[in-house]
Amino acid sequence: MPGNEKVVRDPLMNPESLRKDLSPIVGEDRVTTDPFERMLYGHDLAPIPPQALFLFKTLPDVVVRPLKTEEIIDIVKYAHRRKIPIVPRGAASWGFGGAVPVKGGIVLDLTAMNRIFEINKESMTAVVEAGLSWKKLLEAVEKEGFTVRTYPTSAPSATIGGWINTSGLGVGSLKYGHLREHVLEIEVVMPNGDVTRFSKDKLDWLLGSEGTLGIITKVILRIYPKPEVVSPHSVCFDDIETMCSAIFKLLKKPVKPYFIEFIDKEYLEIKRSLDLFAPDSEAYAIFTFEGDAESVEKEEQIFRNLITETGTHELDSERAREEWEERFYPMRIKRAGPTLLAGEILVPVQNVHSVINDLWRLGKNFKLKMGIEGVYVSKGSCVLMPMILADERKGLKYLSTMPLAKEITEIGLRSGGKPFGGFGIWNSFYLKKVYNNPEIKKIKERKKKLDPDDVMNPGKLYQVKTKFGFPFTLTMYRFIMFLLKFLGKIV
Numbered sequence: 122m123p124g125n126e127k128v129v130r131d132p133l134m135n136p137e138s139l140r141k142d143l144s145p146i147v148g149e150d151r152v153t154t155d156p157f158e159r160m161l162y163g164h165d166l167a168p169i170p171p172q173a174l175f176l177f178k179t180l181p182d183v184v185v186r187p188l189k190t191e192e193i194i195d196i197v198k199y200a201h202r203r204k205i206p207i208v209p210r211g212a213a214s215w216g217f218g219g220a221v222p223v224k225g226g227i228v229l230d231l232t233a234m235n236r237i238f239e240i241n242k243e244s245m246t247a248v249v250e251a252g253l254s255w256k257k258l259l260e261a262v263e264k265e266g267f268t269v270r271t272y273p274t275s276a277p278s279a280t281i282g283g284w285i286n287t288s289g290l291g292v293g294s295l296k297y298g299h300l301r302e303h304v305l306e307i308e309v310v311m312p313n314g315d316v317t318r319f320s321k322d323k324l325d326w327l328l329g330s331e332g333t334l335g336i337i338t339k340v341i342l343r344i345y346p347k348p349e350v351v352s353p354h355s356v357c358f359d360d361i362e363t364m365c366s367a368i369f370k371l372l373k374k375p376v377k378p379y380f381i382e383f384i385d386k387e388y389l390e391i392k393r394s395l396d397l398f399a400p401d402s403e404a405y406a407i408f409t410f411e412g413d414a415e416s417v418e419k420e421e422q423i424f425r426n427l428i429t430e431t432g433t434h435e436l437d438s439e440r441a442r443e444e445w446e447e448r449f450y451p452m453r454i455k456r457a458g459p460t461l462l463a464g465e466i467l468v469p470v471q472n473v474h475s476v477i478n479d480l481w482r483l484g485k486n487f488k489l490k491m492g493i494e495g496v497y498v499s500k501g502s503c504v505l506m507p508m509i510l511a512d513e514r515k516g517l518k519y520l521s522t523m524p525l526a527k528e529i530t531e532i533g534l535r536s537g538g539k540p541f542g543g544f545g546i547w548n549s550f551y552l553k554k555v556y557n558n559p560e561i562k563k564i565k566e567r568k569k570k571l572d573p574d575d576v577m578n579p580g581k582l583y584q585v586k587t588k589f590g591f592p593f594t595l596t597m598y599r600f601i602m603f604l605l606k607f608l609g610k611i612v
Contacts, residue, residue: 167216198314211283217545223580251282353445388492466533
């Protein structure tokens, strides 16, 4: 590694120069400038056509796979000194560009930092690295008779650090609250290379910061004894309105469901086309209760009384158990694509039905097959995830589907909701729709103070900037999406 002399940044960020400088830090086998490998890091879950990315440099100049915090410190100090963009990346299981470069630079693949340092039964804590997947953590603590109370539905791939950086609402948050209630401390390599530990009073600085304030390396989480009973129930509904009304009523009763998930008729049809289980109904929901046997029995009785009142029917317990085990795989309908585009919006529970109707109309307008999955993450809010079948091989036709992301987000905003999981690139335009001016001012001041050179995951959240340096505004975004939507009508 070069010494501490002042170095003027090479504006071209030559990949081979970066590889030469970074290899001594982590080893040659964990640094790549191979064009194909770099291309894989130029997108996340959602493939974006190159024509839609002409304003950004999404191809990283180099990809580095560190194994320990000390390596990250050296890499960050190097990037800070040269003012080279650095983008932390976990599993990239989110589809809005949060872990995608907009100015090239260094992508840090953190998935190899996946160690569990300690599971302490006495203090009921787990100390883990940020690249560990939530499912691996679940499996490890369950062997010791414990569990974590909330985790993402994408737990097999989603990393600890990635979920802290984006959402924090998922399985279990309906009963036990946001992830912030269960994280005790986070270790972060700051943009200048210093290591800082954030305790509970400052966790909100990092939750949802999308890697723009530093790189999460280690996390201390609260763990809990495994519940005595976990009891899932699957229910078929005659129509989506009845289902939404039943769930709304249930959430007002003295019960605390652990998890409520549903899929609509279009999603059921897609599953059926793939020979997956899909009952003949207009909507299908999973309700899961957990806790001690006595409290679960009381809550189940309230639940069953309500289901009886709706005139719907519950499937057998074995089927419910199988569906509960499938909760980790919401994207399994991708096989019907071959491309799956997904949106995520957080909407008030009282507006779920009307938003679903708006999403159905949107799918018809674009003449695309759209299935909707919903997860209730609190007594007041539900995440709606419309999943659209498309084909990225169809060039201009696929390009014309890009406005869907904008349309879905704006449907959510009109309902009193907001983008779910963060802002990334494609939702950053709506920051002012979610936060008020004093909140935005505080967020931007924090970024400027901690990262004055805008090295850490630049061009996200605070203001989207192009590779040419000028801001990419909401007006520009809407105009381009209008053109793409028009394109869809003529190709």
